[in-house]
Amino acid sequence: MKRKLAKKNFVLPLAPILLGLLVAGPVALGLLMILLPAFGYLPAIGQETLSWQSWTALFDTQGLGQSVRLSFVAGVVTPVIALVSVILFLAATAGTALDRLIRRLVSPLLAVPHAAAAFGLAFLIAPSGFLSRLISPGLTQWQRPPDLLIINDQLGLTMMLGLVIKEIPFLLLMALAALPQLDVPRRVAMARSLGYQPVLAWLFTVAPALYPMIRLPLFAVIAFASATVDVGIILGPGLPATLSVRILGWFNDPDLSMRLLAAAGALLQLMVSVLAILTWLVLEKLIAQGWQLWQASGNRSRFNRSLKMMGFTGLSVATVLLLLSVIALLINAFAGTWRFPSALPDAWTLRHWETTLTSLSGPVINTLVISFVATVLAVILVLAALESEQRHGRSRFTSLWLLYVPLLVPQVAFVFGLLVFTEFMHWQPGLVLVILGHSVFVVPYVFLTLSAAYRRFDPRWAQIGLSLGASADRVFWHIKLPMLLTSSLTAAAIGVAVSVGQFLPTQLLGAGRVPTITTEAVALASGGSRNVIAIWALMQTLIPMVGFILALAIPQLIWRRRRAMRSVT
Amino acid sequence: MARWLRGYLAALVISLGPGLPLLVLAEPDPADWDSVLKQATGQTVYLNAWGGEPRTNEFFAWTASQVDERFGITLQHVKLSDTAEAVSRVLAEKQAGNVNNGAIDLLWLNGENFASMQHNALLYGPWAEQLPNFRWVDADNNADMRKDFTIPVNGFESPWLRAQLVFFHDTYLIAQAPRTMSELLAWAQRHPGEFTYPRPPDFLATTFMKQALLELVPEPEKLYQPVTNSDFDAVTEPLWAYLDALHPVLLRQGRSFPASGAEMRRLMADGETALAFAFSPSEAAIAVDRGELPDSVRAYTMNGGTLANVSFLAIPFNATHKAGAMVVADFLLSPEAQLRAQDPDYLGSTSVLSVTALPAQWRERMQLIRRHPAAPSEEDLARRLAEPHPSWVVALEDAWLQRYGVR
Numbered sequence: 001m002k003r004k005l006a007k008k009n010f011v012l013p014l015a016p017i018l019l020g021l022l023v024a025g026p027v028a029l030g031l032l033m034i035l036l037p038a039f040g041y042l043p044a045i046g047q048e049t050l051s052w053q054s055w056t057a058l059f060d061t062q063g064l065g066q067s068v069r070l071s072f073v074a075g076v077v078t079p080v081i082a083l084v085s086v087i088l089f090l091a092a093t094a095g096t097a098l099d100r101l102i103r104r105l106v107s108p109l110l111a112v113p114h115a116a117a118a119f120g121l122a123f124l125i126a127p128s129g130f131l132s133r134l135i136s137p138g139l140t141q142w143q144r145p146p147d148l149l150i151i152n153d154q155l156g157l158t159m160m161l162g163l164v165i166k167e168i169p170f171l172l173l174m175a176l177a178a179l180p181q182l183d184v185p186r187r188v189a190m191a192r193s194l195g196y197q198p199v200l201a202w203l204f205t206v207a208p209a210l211y212p213m214i215r216l217p218l219f220a221v222i223a224f225a226s227a228t229v230d231v232g233i234i235l236g237p238g239l240p241a242t243l244s245v246r247i248l249g250w251f252n253d254p255d256l257s258m259r260l261l262a263a264a265g266a267l268l269q270l271m272v273s274v275l276a277i278l279t280w281l282v283l284e285k286l287i288a289q290g291w292q293l294w295q296a297s298g299n300r301s302r303f304n305r306s307l308k309m310m311g312f313t314g315l316s317v318a319t320v321l322l323l324l325s326v327i328a329l330l331i332n333a334f335a336g337t338w339r340f341p342s343a344l345p346d347a348w349t350l351r352h353w354e355t356t357l358t359s360l361s362g363p364v365i366n367t368l369v370i371s372f373v374a375t376v377l378a379v380i381l382v383l384a385a386l387e388s389e390q391r392h393g394r395s396r397f398t399s400l401w402l403l404y405v406p407l408l409v410p411q412v413a414f415v416f417g418l419l420v421f422t423e424f425m426h427w428q429p430g431l432v433l434v435i436l437g438h439s440v441f442v443v444p445y446v447f448l449t450l451s452a453a454y455r456r457f458d459p460r461w462a463q464i465g466l467s468l469g470a471s472a473d474r475v476f477w478h479i480k481l482p483m484l485l486t487s488s489l490t491a492a493a494i495g496v497a498v499s500v501g502q503f504l505p506t507q508l509l510g511a512g513r514v515p516t517i518t519t520e521a522v523a524l525a526s527g528g529s530r531n532v533i534a535i536w537a538l539m540q541t542l543i544p545m546v547g548f549i550l551a552l553a554i555p556q557l558i559w560r561r562r563r564a565m566r567s568v569t
Numbered sequence: 570m571a572r573w574l575r576g577y578l579a580a581l582v583i584s585l586g587p588g589l590p591l592l593v594l595a596e597p598d599p600a601d602w603d604s605v606l607k608q609a610t611g612q613t614v615y616l617n618a619w620g621g622e623p624r625t626n627e628f629f630a631w632t633a634s635q636v637d638e639r640f641g642i643t644l645q646h647v648k649l650s651d652t653a654e655a656v657s658r659v660l661a662e663k664q665a666g667n668v669n670n671g672a673i674d675l676l677w678l679n680g681e682n683f684a685s686m687q688h689n690a691l692l693y694g695p696w697a698e699q700l701p702n703f704r705w706v707d708a709d710n711n712a713d714m715r716k717d718f719t720i721p722v723n724g725f726e727s728p729w730l731r732a733q734l735v736f737f738h739d740t741y742l743i744a745q746a747p748r749t750m751s752e753l754l755a756w757a758q759r760h761p762g763e764f765t766y767p768r769p770p771d772f773l774a775t776t777f778m779k780q781a782l783l784e785l786v787p788e789p790e791k792l793y794q795p796v797t798n799s800d801f802d803a804v805t806e807p808l809w810a811y812l813d814a815l816h817p818v819l820l821r822q823g824r825s826f827p828a829s830g831a832e833m834r835r836l837m838a839d840g841e842t843a844l845a846f847a848f849s850p851s852e853a854a855i856a857v858d859r860g861e862l863p864d865s866v867r868a869y870t871m872n873g874g875t876l877a878n879v880s881f882l883a884i885p886f887n888a889t890h891k892a893g894a895m896v897v898a899d900f901l902l903s904p905e906a907q908l909r910a911q912d913p914d915y916l917g918s919t920s921v922l923s924v925t926a927l928p929a930q931w932r933e934r935m936q937l938i939r940r941h942p943a944a945p946s947e948e949d950l951a952r953r954l955a956e957p958h959p960s961w962v963v964a965l966e967d968a969w970l971q972r973y974g975v976r
Contacts, residue, residue: 423665
């Protein structure tokens with residue numbers, strides 16, 4: 001035992017380096033491998049001279065400007081709406097019943113993968129969708145669905161709605177994780193004592209302190225919204241599609257020379273995402289100045305009511321839409337024939353489940369194995385890196401920016417390059433590569449969730465342990481880990497949710513031989529019925545959901561005799 | 570930097586142990602079928618095929634159980650959402666110098682994808698005509714078995730299913746269906762918003778355009794030559810006039826198109842449209858059986874015939890398990906597998922075998938298969954139009970996107 005611990009101490013300082021490399025290495029490699037074809041070098045199709053040709057071809061592509069604009073606008077508008085909703089909600093509802101309800105719902109809502117939410121939303125708000133059926137023909141006199149362009153609209157409004165309802169729970173969770181460090185009640189009380197109304201008090205004293213803490217997650221939202229593939233395919237416009245969707249199409253074009261164009265497009269996508277973030281930085285400055293002016297105006301009463309209303313409605317609407325989307329999926333999974341104006345299916349059936357069950361088991365097992373291994377790997381590495389950081393000081397490798405790289409660089413931009421690299425190294429595609437690929441995306445989220453709690457952990461607990469003669473390892477195993485159990489499990493649940501939703505890395509690094517729920521769902525989307533898609537989307541939601549439930553239940557079970565331990569975060 | 574990074578990553582992966590050195594097998598000789606069977610035993614064959622249709626997936630699952638039982642082959646169906654993904658993968662492997670251990674053993678493809686792979690020398694062959702069951706297709710009397718979109722197959726692909734463009738309409742909503750492409754325009758003008766078609770790059774978009782072209786152009790022979798041989802703008806002019814007139818009366822006034830045939834079918838299921846089409850004669854019947862489409866749906870072909878083609882199986886040049894792939898392709902050509910493929914209870918597709926060439930017992934069983942009420946009639950399916958040269962697909966797709974790609 002002694003010897004083992006000594007050895008571990010030697011390994012521990014390496015953990016942050018390993019963590020940083022695991023996360024940033026693949027991104028750097030992937031980008032490198034996309035750089036060459038972007039400038040005309042792709043020996044497999046006889047292109048061996050460097051040139052600007054793919055760039056001129058790219059800029060000659062019809063509707064490129066519109067595609068770029070769509071991606072860019074989604075990358076700026078989505079985070080604005082999501083952030084404003086979350087901030088106003090927190091300001092308006094602090095301590096109310098709605099606040100407690102939403103806090104309880106936020107984790108399960110986070111478990112709904114983007115693609116599943118998008119499928120549900122599409123069926124919810126289509127002209128022949130669930131909402132339309134609920135009010136037809138009674139309120140509308142519609143016997144046939146109205147010919148309205150709602151899904152795939154040209155401005156991408158529906159796509160942005162789909163993104164917003166998914167990003168709100170994410171930002172809310174990040175904000176809720178940061179808030180305990182801010183001593184909110186005292187801040188608000190101080191502002192109240194100066195005569196500010198509650199909502200303004202929160203906005204003036206808490207929001208400016210909260211914002212820097214959720215800034216990086218917000219940048220991840222910007223990068224994701226500007227480069228989403230699955231939501232873009234399901235809800236986004238088609239003529240032309242968003243840039244990322246078109247890049248995927250170019251990569252998959254049977255005319256192999258299109259891959260040069262795709263590589264250039266992938267770099268352009270990176271630039272669009274960077275531009276969206278830069279735009280945000282400018283907006284940020286402007287808003288900060290406006291905020292200061294507002295604060296300095298000394299106005300204590302205006303807007304309290306309307307702000308409160310907005311805070312309540314924005315988030316409630318988003319939550320209800322997301323919940324209804326899941327309900328729409330549930331109904332579809334059991335629906336038989338369902339002619340238009342009927343509010344509910346004309347017949348219910350279990351047949352879709354019967355025919356799907358046989359094909360479910362393989363992908364479900366793969367999904368469980370991949371998400372479990374990738375998450376355990378991530379949690380161990382992150383814990384080791386955080387512990388090393390507390391013992392040996394902060395390392396450059398765990399700087400947040402580095403760990404955030406996979407979330408800030410669009411997937412389409414580097415995953416294809418990564419594929420070329422693994423081919424180049426003659427690594428067999430399969431489970432191991434897929435798990436490593438998933439880790440790249442799981443680690444940042446686990447780190448993000450866990451690091452806040454770990455760094456906040458009261459150092460006096462460890463000092464007591466050490467002063468009683470325990471080794472640093474003993475303190476870690478017997479004091480820190482038990483007290484951080486809830487946080488670690490929540491981080492793991494988020495890791496599982498992230499892993500389950502991955503499509504591109506799974507399909508490409510696994511050569512399609514490692515079918516997961518998500519790859520099957522996307523394959524079926526090209527030809528399957530809505531009922532079958534609904535089943536897969538529900539399974540996609542169910543696994544992360546079970547993860548979140550376990551994360552809540554396990555501490556309750558282990559600490560059933562120690563109530564105080566259950567709420568330690 | 571790059572070097573130590575690579576070393577680190579290599580060490581990481583080696584320590585996890587995925588890269589076992591693989592044995593390079595000798596190329597199988599299909600003329601010596603016994604040796605092929607022997608080599609195939611124990612192999613795992615990765616069949617890359619479109620996975621968007623549960624029935625097809627079930628059919629491949631059945632195939633897997635059969636080849637396992639009979640030949641000791643493990644068949645893995647890699648479900649693709651787009652066959653081009655597999656083409657890209659083989660290309661990436663060639664790019665990386667992987668010439669023996671390819672991830673794909675057998676690939677379902679035709680048309681453009683075949684032309685593209687042949688052009689880039691990504692396929693293995695010839696092997697297909699030496700398969701024992703190839704004789705049942707009677708290729709000498711069925712020329713389409715040796716041509717894929719006018720491109721000679723030369724034994725690089727083994728046929729396995731026939732497909733044909735079929736229209737279907739909901740008789741409950743609108744009783745009359747258009748029987749020619751010009752009638753379709755008039756029909757759509759009478760019933761605005763009742764029809765739409767998938768947008769490129771979905772293959773049904775170009776299928777729809779080719780179908781219209783074959784009826785609208787004065788000299789359809791030109792379409793069977795490479796597109797570079799004719800004046801594209803002049804030949805296709807009637808098509809654009811047709812589409813310009815059609816789009817305003819489509820669903821959503823042609824401002825948005827479904828992305829795939831499945832989406833087009835879903836629009837019909839939701840009562841948004843009354844007319845749709847598919848490149849599979851049984852699609853409507855299957856959807857009716859599953860409760861996805863109302864039972865008032867009926868399928869038919871156009872009076873002048875509709876496009877028909879053959880689906881093939883090919884082996885990439887670097888396939889790891891070529892012998893196993895050949896055995897699977899041969900099994901899929903067997904009368905037994907073809908019978909099941911044609912049976913509406915299973916796949917409901919159209920066999921590539923020539924009924925007259927089959928032994929009597931199989932001939933009878935083929936002829937006994939029932940027809941679903943929502944499936945097109947024999948006479949409808951007998952009106953077949955050959956696929957134009959594959960170069961038209963890309964040209965039509967580009968021209969469509971040029972005209973209508975930005976709304």
